[in-house]
Every structure is written in C-alpha cells, then in structure tokens.
Amino acid sequence: PAAIRRADYNAPSHFVDTVDLRFELNDDGTIVSSRLQCRASDGEPGADLLLDGNELKLLEISVDGQPLPAARYTVDDQSLRIRDLPAQFELEIRTEIHPQRNTALEGLYKSGGMYCTQCEAEGFRRITYFPDRPDVMAVYTTTIVADPNSYPVLLSNGNRVDAGHLDDGRHWVRWHDPFPKPSYLFALVAGDLACHQDRFVTASGRDVLLQIFVEHHNTGKTDHAMAALKSAMAWDERTHGLEYDLDRYMIVAVDDFNMGAMENKGLNVFNTVCVLADPETSTDRDFETVEAVIAHEYFHNWTGNRVTCRDWFQLSLKEGLTVFREHQFCADQGSAEVKRIGEVRTLRAAQFPEDAGPLAHPVRPDSYIDISNFYTATVYNKGSEVIRMYHSLLGAEGYYRGMQLYFKRHDGQAVTCDDFLAAMADANDRDLTQFSRWYSQAGTPVLEVQDDYDATAQRYTLTVRQSCPATPGQAEKLPFHLPLVMGLLDQGGRSMALHLADSAASDAPLERLLEITSHEQQFVFEQVSERPVPSLLRGFSAPVRLRYDYTDQQLALLAAHDADGFTRWEAGQQLATKLMLAALGRAEPPAHVANEHLLSALDGVLRRASEDPAFAAEALTLPSEAYIADQLAEVDVEAIHRVREACIRDIIAELGSDLETIYRENRGTDQAMDGASMGRRALACTALGLLARGDDVEDLLRDHYRNAANMTDRLCALGLLAHTDNDAAAAALADFHDRWRNDDLVVNKWFQVQAMSLREDTPELIAQLMEHPDFSLTNPNRVRSLIGAFAQGNPLRFHRPDGAGYRLLADTVLQLNAINPQVAARMLLPLTRWQRQIPSAREGMRRELERIGNAHKLSKDVFEVVSKGLQ
Ligand code: B3K
Ligand code: ZN
Numbered sequence: 001p002a003a004i005r006r007a008d009y010n011a012p013s014h015f016v017d018t019v020d021l022r023f024e025l026n027d028d029g030t031i032v033s034s035r036l037q038c039r040a041s042d043g044e045p046g047a048d049l050l051l052d053g054n055e056l057k058l059l060e061i062s063v064d065g066q067p068l069p070a071a072r073y074t075v076d077d078q079s080l081r082i083r084d085l086p087a088q089f090e091l092e093i094r095t096e097i098h099p100q101r102n103t104a105l106e107g108l109y110k111s112g113g114m115y116c117t118q119c120e121a122e123g124f125r126r127i128t129y130f131p132d133r134p135d136v137m138a139v140y141t142t143t144i145v146a147d148p149n150s151y152p153v154l155l156s157n158g159n160r161v162d163a164g165h166l167d168d169g170r171h172w173v174r175w176h177d178p179f180p181k182p183s184y185l186f187a188l189v190a191g192d193l194a195c196h197q198d199r200f201v202t203a204s205g206r207d208v209l210l211q212i213f214v215e216h217h218n219t220g221k222t223d224h225a226m227a228a229l230k231s232a233m234a235w236d237e238r239t240h241g242l243e244y245d246l247d248r249y250m251i252v253a254v255d256d257f258n259m260g261a262m263e264n265k266g267l268n269v270f271n272t273v274c275v276l277a278d279p280e281t282s283t284d285r286d287f288e289t290v291e292a293v294i295a296h297e298y299f300h301n302w303t304g305n306r307v308t309c310r311d312w313f314q315l316s317l318k319e320g321l322t323v324f325r326e327h328q329f330c331a332d333q334g335s336a337e338v339k340r341i342g343e344v345r346t347l348r349a350a351q352f353p354e355d356a357g358p359l360a361h362p363v364r365p366d367s368y369i370d371i372s373n374f375y376t377a378t379v380y381n382k383g384s385e386v387i388r389m390y391h392s393l394l395g396a397e398g399y400y401r402g403m404q405l406y407f408k409r410h411d412g413q414a415v416t417c418d419d420f421l422a423a424m425a426d427a428n429d430r431d432l433t434q435f436s437r438w439y440s441q442a443g444t445p446v447l448e449v450q451d452d453y454d455a456t457a458q459r460y461t462l463t464v465r466q467s468c469p470a471t472p473g474q475a476e477k478l479p480f481h482l483p484l485v486m487g488l489l490d491q492g493g494r495s496m497a498l499h500l501a502d503s504a505a506s507d508a509p510l511e512r513l514l515e516i517t518s519h520e521q522q523f524v525f526e527q528v529s530e531r532p533v534p535s536l537l538r539g540f541s542a543p544v545r546l547r548y549d550y551t552d553q554q555l556a557l558l559a560a561h562d563a564d565g566f567t568r569w570e571a572g573q574q575l576a577t578k579l580m581l582a583a584l585g586r587a588e589p590p591a592h593v594a595n596e597h598l599l600s601a602l603d604g605v606l607r608r609a610s611e612d613p614a615f616a617a618e619a620l621t622l623p624s625e626a627y628i629a630d631q632l633a634e635v636d637v638e639a640i641h642r643v644r645e646a647c648i649r650d651i652i653a654e655l656g657s658d659l660e661t662i663y664r665e666n667r668g669t670d671q672a673m674d675g676a677s678m679g680r681r682a683l684a685c686t687a688l689g690l691l692a693r694g695d696d697v698e699d700l701l702r703d704h705y706r707n708a709a710n711m712t713d714r715l716c717a718l719g720l721l722a723h724t725d726n727d728a729a730a731a732a733l734a735d736f737h738d739r740w741r742n743d744d745l746v747v748n749k750w751f752q753v754q755a756m757s758l759r760e761d762t763p764e765l766i767a768q769l770m771e772h773p774d775f776s777l778t779n780p781n782r783v784r785s786l787i788g789a790f791a792q793g794n795p796l797r798f799h800r801p802d803g804a805g806y807r808l809l810a811d812t813v814l815q816l817n818a819i820n821p822q823v824a825a826r827m828l829l830p831l832t833r834w835q836r837q838i839p840s841a842r843e844g845m846r847r848e849l850e851r852i853g854n855a856h857k858l859s860k861d862v863f864e865v866v867s868k869g870l871q
Pocket of ligand 1: 120121258259260261262263296297300319372375
C-alpha cells in the first residue's frame, strides 16, 4: 500500500451541496440509495468525479435521472470514477452492504441487536460511493426504513422531520441536519433502545432536548453522563460563549466500538465504557472517564464540527484543541493540580515513548498509509500540550481572543493547523512563525538547565539549552518556541522575588514565564540574597524532558515547599527516579534504594495527607516501571522491577505503620461519589497498594475485598490479590466473576486484573482466558482488557525472557488482522518498541514482528505498523 502525503493535497474537483440518503435495513443486507446534488468546483463541465467506495455492491447509477452507460464510469475495489459530467448534476446511486458481516466496525455495522455507524475517518465509503474527504461538506437528509419490532428507534443527525409506516409493515423516520458537514460526521442508529431524557436551555433561550439511548439492560446507568453533558454545555457557554446549535443532542451507547466515542453531529455514538456509570459497577476512574469523554465529544460540536479539518493531516486541529478544552473543563470540576498530574502521567506513559520510537511523527504528520494509525497520543495529547502553550504564551485573554477570531473566520469551513495558528497570531499581533515548529517537528525536546550564583553580586544566572533527538525522517531539528514557567526558592522553601535583569525595578513577581526560543539562552536575576533552588517547568508548562542536576536535598525542599502543586509532585517523582536509576547503575543489586531524603519527603506527604488526600495519593505513587524504562538507554524490565520493589520495601520498612494508619483512616465503606470521598478512596487504595508489596498481607487484602462497598475498593483489592497464586486470589476472582458475570463492563475488569498479574505464568493464563466463554476477539473492549492490558500494562510479564508474551501478542494480532484491522494495529504497537530493550528481548520482539510482516493478506493498518516498526 502506498503512502498519502500532505504535500500532495488537492482541493476537491466537485462540491456536493445536498445528500439525500435512504437506508432499508434488512437482515439479509441493507440497501442504501443516495441522491447527491453535485457541482464542479471550477464551474466547468468535463472534470472526472472520483468517489470512494469500499466493500460495496453497486446496484444502480444514474446522472440527472438517466441510467449511466457503462462506458462513462469505472469501478474498482476502492473507487468509482465517472467521466463526461456537466458542470452541475444530480447523481443517484444504489448500493448493497452487509452490516451483519462487518467486524471491522467501520461504516454501518451491527453491535448486539442494533445497527450503528462509525464513519471517522474513512468509514462512510463503506456505506455508499462518496467523495469521502472532510473538505467536502454537504447538508444531509436521511430516511431509515426498518422493522418496527426489532428497530423501534431510528436515529440520524439533526432534527427529526417526518415518520410513517409502509404497507408491508415496516416503519420509517426521516432526519434533516441543516449544518453542512463532512461525511465522517454522518451517523445512523437503529435498535430497541431505552431513552433517558432531559432538557437544557441555552443562554440565548434555545430549549434543547437531551437524550441518552442505551440497551434496556443498561437503563439506570446514565445519570452521571447526563449530568456531565449539562455541565459541559454550561461550561462552554460560560468560558467560550459557545452554545449548542440544534434542537436535540443524542448519545447512543454501543458495546462494540473501536474507540471511546464519536462526535457525529447531533448524534454521538459512545462505547458503553465511556457513558455508563454507577458506583456498584464503576470505579472512580470510570466516573472521571465518562465525564471527560462526554465533555470532549460535546466540545467537538464547535472544535471539529462547526469548524472542521481540511484533510486528515490536520487531525490535531480538532483533536489537540478538543483534548485541551476537555482538560480545562475537568480542571474546573475538581482539583486542577491533581488533574494536571494525571495529564502529565498520560503524556509520559503514552506520548514520550511514541516520540522516542519508530512510529514517531509530528503533531501534524506529513504522510500516512492508513489514517486510523494516526489517532495517536502525539496527535491528541501532545497536540493538547501545543494548545496549552498558546494559552500560556498569549495569556488566557489572548488565547480567548484567538479562539474568537478562529470561529469568526472559519465557522462552517474545513481548515488547517496553519489557519488556527494564524488566528492566534493575528488576534494578538504576535509572530508565531517559530511556534509552528511544534506542528512540523517530531520528538520530545530536551531542556538542559544550568545555573550559577554569584554571592558578591547577588546575581543568579540560569542557562537554558534546548535540543531535540532525531526521529524517523528528521535528523536535524530547529529550536522550538516554548514557555518555561519558573520560580526561585530560598533555603527555607520560600518563594523569592524575581528581579530579571533589564526589567523594571518594581517588576518582581514570584513566578515568571520565560520564553525559550534559541538553542541557548541566559536569564539573569538580580538582588538574589542567597543561593536559590530553581523551581522549573511549573505546571509542566511545555512537553519537554527537563534536565537540571538537582541534589536530593533540593528535590526534597521542592517537594515540601514549592508554590506549585505540580512541581511538588514532580520533585518527589524525580527524587525517586534518581534513586532507582542510581540503584540500576550499580553492579550489585543494592540492599536499599530509598534514602533518608525520599523517606522524609514521603513522611511529609503522609503527615499532610488529610489536607488533600487525592494529591497525597499521587505523591505516594512511585514512578511506574515504564517511566523508569523511558529514562534508560538500555531497558532490562526485570532489573527495573526488582529495584522498584526494593524501593517500596524500604518505604514499608520505614513508614509501614504510618501507611497502615493512613489506610485505616481513609478506608471507607460507602458509595459516596463526591470529590472528597473519591480522594480518600484513592489515598486508601494507594496505601494498600504499597502495603501489599510487604509480607503477610493476605488477610488485609481479603478483608478489603470483602468489605468493599463500591467498585473502586473492590477492584483495588482484587488487583492486588491477583498478583499471587493462592486460594485467596482464586476465591476472590471466582466471587467477582459470579457476581457480575452478566455485566460486560465488569467482566472486562475481571479479564484486566488477570492480564496485569505479576504471576510468572500470566502469558499461559491469558492464553487460557482467551478460551473462556466470555472472551471474544470481535469485541474491542474485551481485546483491550485482556491483550491490551497485558502488552501495555504488564511490562514484567510481557517481556518474560522466554518470549511467550511476544508470541501470544503476535498470534493474537494475526487473528485480529482478519477481524478488525484497526484494533489489530493498535494492539501490535508494544512489539514495535524493541530498540532499547536488552539484546535477547530485542531479538524476540523482532522475530515476532517479522512473523507478522511475512503473513499473507495483511491489512493496510497492520502493514503500516509492522513495516515502520521493523525499521
Ligand atoms: N473523533 C473520534 C475518533 C474516531 C477515530 C476513528 N478511527 C473520537 C474523538 O476523538 O472524539
Ligand atoms: Zn476527539
């Protein structure tokens, strides 16, 4: 398969003004009739029209009411080309499709008993022949015909305009969406669904009907999603002045879905994981996910739908921006500091390794083989960090001025990342040319900071150097423009006034934003009365790796006293990382990893825990094995695991009884879902997680499992028990499955805890679980729970030295390749990260990648990942 290049973009040859669709949903095949009003974009007759089409059977085609002679068109398995067309014409096409055979879950497919669609990015071409590209925007009218008993609810985008019954007993409903949209935002749902209904009145008085549709057995689990939707709507009005624009907003929950959710205009389709929630069966984390994803999809109505992407290289235009809006919203719902810590954890766990691996790509990629492979942490999460940097560099007001100009200029258009940057620059009269490198250069920049204190002159100088490692296709990088937010602490941990040389004497804030633009820059601070401790990259103000040679004491001081919560957390993490890396560097496995500085920092966290339990939980969590691995030139997962466990044992030895106290004080037995209760649960579970690495903890874990009154506590205990091969673990796993065997989302958790088990025989257990009657390769949530959790979340056992983990993954990917290429390609990613593993692991991983690469009939998706992964 050939790569598609951003540089080859061509404007469409034709526009489609309106699309009239009619779906006849039958169990033995669906007939799709479409009528398109088309016009040549240059106004001239004669240009060929190229329509995309995939797995379609063409039944009829006519132009301006006349059947089209075979000589005027050509069909192959990807497209339909029509010749000798007038400047303006009506095109009618009838196709047959088979949703019940569609396991790729793109286009129209069946999930459980219902029909649903997923068209982003290129799914609409599996429904009918169409110029399936986001810069072709049309007004859609959709009629759905189906059996009223099996499919009483028939939905599409926009407003419901008509309905009726046919003589043969079938019923139909017609929908009209007045907003021109690209085909990727089209949606259709048909099924027997329960509806949770509510209303929202917008600031300008539009009365909006809100509906969440679920299968009947899921009723009662949508209150949280509905509340989240209403807060998101109110938040977008309050902060951005953006209102909803249709009379209804519908959400449908489906079991089989490749991603989290989809922002189709007026009709979001959601993975059940991202919409259903109740305390009995969902963890606190699940509640947060639902709130975040509901908000994210809602925010797309403006950032994505009203203003959309010109082409798929611009994906971050809508995704990075919408993730940032989602993050702003979530920060406003609870503790902004704790939310920021979570964002940075995700960025480091998912995006930094991507940027350092063979699939590294810029936020705006230059080429792809399959666009589905580019819904990545780089496009989403690094993309969001890029938007966050505009916000920091321009200030909140400047950022909102830019957003306003962006909507004013581009509402109703399909545009580019450059257009967004231009709106930000023009609204603030700023030159952001250098900032645009964040879109074009891949790789995680490194900031090396050195300092010098001149006691006589009371002058403190920071030298900041930036560099960026080479990535595939990009050997040399130019310097980035980035905000470095910083402060200085005196030896007592107090913030010092920052008299930047050359700035006015009265201008001495406690925090500054330094604009970094060159390879090397110096910042001189005057009137510095003692050697300060620099507090750098507060709030994680740029997505970079920061290097400053902190002493343990300095990190402990920052952890205890910095004015910025993120930096307090980060200092503790860096201290622990530093000690673990030092231990890894020693020839002999060290008896102790933690030292008095780390232990006293953690002791401080425990003593202040009641002030902010959620923060304390974050501060007590050691950097993950994956994060440690990401700091190393050569990764030995077993050594990393040993060192991290040793560090935890040191912590238990010194602080064990305090951890027990914290655990007992914060452990709850209720289902309260307020922020304070969730924070205490997080703290209790984190303390339990540490204690569980010690000896004689079986009773403690068993009791926690038994007394659990909510899924957070229950799952925490189950996960910890499942690391051991004993009766207590087996009993808890059996009990858990018994209780919730009928709840798919809980059964996913049951698979997941076993996939994450530290038991040495986990690869064999997973192979057995794949034979379990509840397991299925056609349901992406199941695959992610078992295979994804194992390969991405259990480095110790995935990299078992005999290569069993790699073989298991490769076997599964080969099976999935024929079932669901998108999911197959995603599952495969951990195998492409072989470059920095120890040689034996490297060989095992490459061998499995090659085995996949040599298989017949590889999908485009898997082919792209394998071939890049082997380079
Ligand atoms: N825009 C969708 C992603 C769909 C991806 C399909 N391969 C979800 C989101 O980001 O909101
Ligand atoms: Zn999105």
